[in-house]
Amino acid sequence: MFALTLGWLVLPAPIVALAWAATSLILLELGFTFSLPRFRAMSNGVAVLVIARLFLANFTDLGNTLHISHRLFTVVPVIVSEYYVWWRCRQASVDQWERTWARLYLYAPAVLSVALIRFELGRSIAVIGCPLLELALYRFGWRRELVDLRWQSYAIALLAGWRCRSTNFYIPESLMGISGRLLAGAIVVACFYRAQLISPRDSQGSGTIGRIDRHARTFYALLAALLLAVLLYYQVSGGMLTVAWGMEGLALLGAGFPLRDRVQRLSRLFLFLMCVLKLFLSDLRQLETVHRIISFVVLGVILVSVSWVYTRFHDRILRYL
Amino acid sequence: MKQRAYFFGVLGLIGLCGGAVALGDLDPNVNLDSARQIRADVLRNVDELGLHATRIPAHKEMELGDQIAGEIRRWGPVDPDATRYVNAVGQGILGNVNRKAIRYHFHVIQSPQINAFAIPGGHVYVLTGLLEFLQSEAELAAILGHEISHVDLRHCVERYQYQLALEKVGAGDLASVAGLAHGLVAIGYSQGRNLRRTLRESGWRSKRGTIRTRQWRCSIE
Numbered sequence: 001m002f003a004l005t006l007g008w009l010v011l012p013a014p015i016v017a018l019a020w021a022a023t024s025l026i027l028l029e030l031g032f033t034f035s036l037p038r039f040r041a042m043s044n045g046v047a048v049l050v051i052a053r054l055f056l057a058n059f060t061d062l063g064n065t066l067h068i069s070h071r072l073f074t075v076v077p078v079i080v081s082e083y084y085v086w087w088r089c090r091q092a093s094v095d096q097w098e099r100t101w102a103r104l105y106l107y108a109p110a111v112l113s114v115a116l117i118r119f120e121l122g123r124s125i126a127v128i129g130c131p132l133l134e135l136a137l138y139r140f141g142w143r144r145e146l147v148d149l150r151w152q153s154y155a156i157a158l159l160a161g162w163r164c165r166s167t168n169f170y171i172p173e174s175l176m177g178i179s180g181r182l183l184a185g186a187i188v189v190a191c192f193y194r195a196q197l198i199s200p201r202d203s204q205g206s207g208t209i210g211r212i213d214r215h216a217r218t219f220y221a222l223l224a225a226l227l228l229a230v231l232l233y234y235q236v237s238g239g240m241l242t243v244a245w246g247m248e249g250l251a252l253l254g255a256g257f258p259l260r261d262r263v264q265r266l267s268r269l270f271l272f273l274m275c276v277l278k279l280f281l282s283d284l285r286q287l288e289t290v291h292r293i294i295s296f297v298v299l300g301v302i303l304v305s306v307s308w309v310y311t312r313f314h315d316r317i318l319r320y321l
Numbered sequence: 322m323k324q325r326a327y328f329f330g331v332l333g334l335i336g337l338c339g340g341a342v343a344l345g346d347l348d349p350n351v352n353l354d355s356a357r358q359i360r361a362d363v364l365r366n367v368d369e370l371g372l373h374a375t376r377i378p379a380h381k382e383m384e385l386g387d388q389i390a391g392e393i394r395r396w397g398p399v400d401p402d403a404t405r406y407v408n409a410v411g412q413g414i415l416g417n418v419n420r421k422a423i424r425y426h427f428h429v430i431q432s433p434q435i436n437a438f439a440i441p442g443g444h445v446y447v448l449t450g451l452l453e454f455l456q457s458e459a460e461l462a463a464i465l466g467h468e469i470s471h472v473d474l475r476h477c478v479e480r481y482q483y484q485l486a487l488e489k490v491g492a493g494d495l496a497s498v499a500g501l502a503h504g505l506v507a508i509g510y511s512q513g514r515n516l517r518r519t520l521r522e523s524g525w526r527s528k529r530g531t532i533r534t535r536q537w538r539c540s541i542e
Contacts (some may be wrong), residue, residue, distance in 0.1 A: 007362070012342075012343065012347045012349065013347070013348070013349045013350070013351050014342050014348065015343060017341050018335050018337070018338060018339040018342070020334070021335055022335045024329065025332060025335070026332075029328055055355050055356055056351050056352065056353065056355070057351045059355035060350070060352070060354040060355045060358070061348045061350075062348040062350075063342070063345055063346045063347050063348040064345055064346060065341045065342060065344050065345025066341075066345070066347075068341075069443075070342050070345060070348065073338040073341050073342045074338065074342060076338070077331070077334050077335045077338045078335075079333050080331055080334060081334075081335065084327055084328070084331045087327070088324065088327075088328075090395060091324065115355070115359070118358075118359070119355065119358075123358075123362065139388050146332070162366065163366065164339060166365070166366045166369040166370070167365075167366070170369075221475075276467060
């Protein structure tokens with residue numbers, strides 16, 4: 001308590017969290033070295049205070065050193081220290097409750113990272129950082145067999161997808177000279193497809209977690225296809241939307257065979273169904289004649305081509321299924 | 322041994338970063354801004370969901386706008402000459418709107434107040450006090466662009482959407498409460514809306530020439 005209060009009174013506001021993080025680490029190390037569970041418990045309490053302090057003083061910190069924001073200088077070391085604490089608890093032989101508590105040290109950095117991305121990149125560009133973080137967590141989660149990281153990646157993927165749709169697809173701004181909507185959408189969709197590709201096809205996990213992991217590939221494929229369809233909805237004018245969705249379906253079909261991905265092919269079928277429904281229920285009434293003709297012709301050509309490919313190369317396609 | 326190395330490594334990183342922070346320009350502020358911003362983000366995203374679910378078609382919005390316009394007509398006499406002029410300027414900047422189904426109407430009300438506002442369905446009002454205050458057509462175009470963007474980005478109709486949805490399902494009594502509640506929620510993130518609208522306007526403004534930003538900012542509602 002004395003050390004914490006001293007740090008709080010003496011040090012400048014942005015450094016307090018770092019001083020407390022160092023205190024937490026030292027307490028933990030002492031707790032392990034001298035087998036003092038109370039020190040470790042105190043360390044956990046201080047770690048909670050560090051996170052609260054970051055939200056109070058560091059995420060909206062406007063200071064900088066050599067044009068590098070103090071936010072980075074203060075939050076990144078805390079993230080590293082949290083991962084260290086988790087690793088340290090994993091190495092040591094501790095009680096069950098401490099082991100369960102230690103898992104939180106794996107979640108806290110993800111929360112801090114998302115908040116750091118949000119405040120460092122700003123409200124609209126944050127969505128570009130989130131899927132990259134999600135991809136890193138997912139990859140590492142599989143490589144190290146850490147189910148918690150995979151859970152985090154699923155949650156961050158949902159968050160990124162939702163924010164991309166509700167924030168970026170609606171903001172008429174540009175980033176680096178490219179339409180913000182297009183850039184953000186393309187990066188998020190690309191990350192989702194990348195996550196789909198690195199998902200193992202034959203995950204053997206059991207229980208709830210295993211079931212979710214088994215469907216990770218489907219989850220990412222559907223999320224990407226859906227977000228791409230929504231991106232096209234906002235990006236392409238109403239008259240050409242059916243054509244754009246038809247082309248997306250064709251692209252998913254094209255990718256689905258070489259990748260031997262059933263979900264991709266099923267998403268394509270769903271998209272074609274949507275296109276046909278849209279054509280008859282909406283386009284027929286609402287579109288101008290030229291756009292209506294183009295939509296009918298292009299979708300017709302796409303559907304005929306797909307059915308021709310299925311019929312002509314039936315045997316070869318069967319090998320992919 | 323490995324544990325010790327990692328421990329001192331992390332401790333060293335913390336010390337190094339702390340030193341780097343101490344050498345820079347320090348920001349002494351401690352507040353709840355980050356929590357407020359995150360709360361605003363969450364509210365905005367949740368509200369977007371509700372607003373998308375209760376969205377009304379353009380023709381319904383225009384009907385609602387016509388009703389409100391009927392009420393506004395009682396506020397004061399309309400200036401027909403000025404209305405024709407404002408309409409000519411306003412029609413010139415409608416090319417960039419996203420929602421083409423909305424038909425825009427520009428009105429000038431005789432009033433000494435310096436103000437302009439928009440209501441759902443594309444009715445844009447300018448008060449004569451504002452027209453006298455402005456010094457160029459570009460300034461007027463900027464203000465009209467601002468108001469048009471309110472309509473185009475659905476800011477005007479969103480104020481009524483929950484009420485209309487509740488009235489539709491027969492819960493008219495709750496409609497005004499819902500409107501009030503939504504107003505309170507929207508306060509939390511109205512800053513973001515202003516940014517979004519400003520970004521949209523900036524594209525339109527540039528087509529009409531340069532304006533003095535200070536003046537139009539203080540004159541619009």
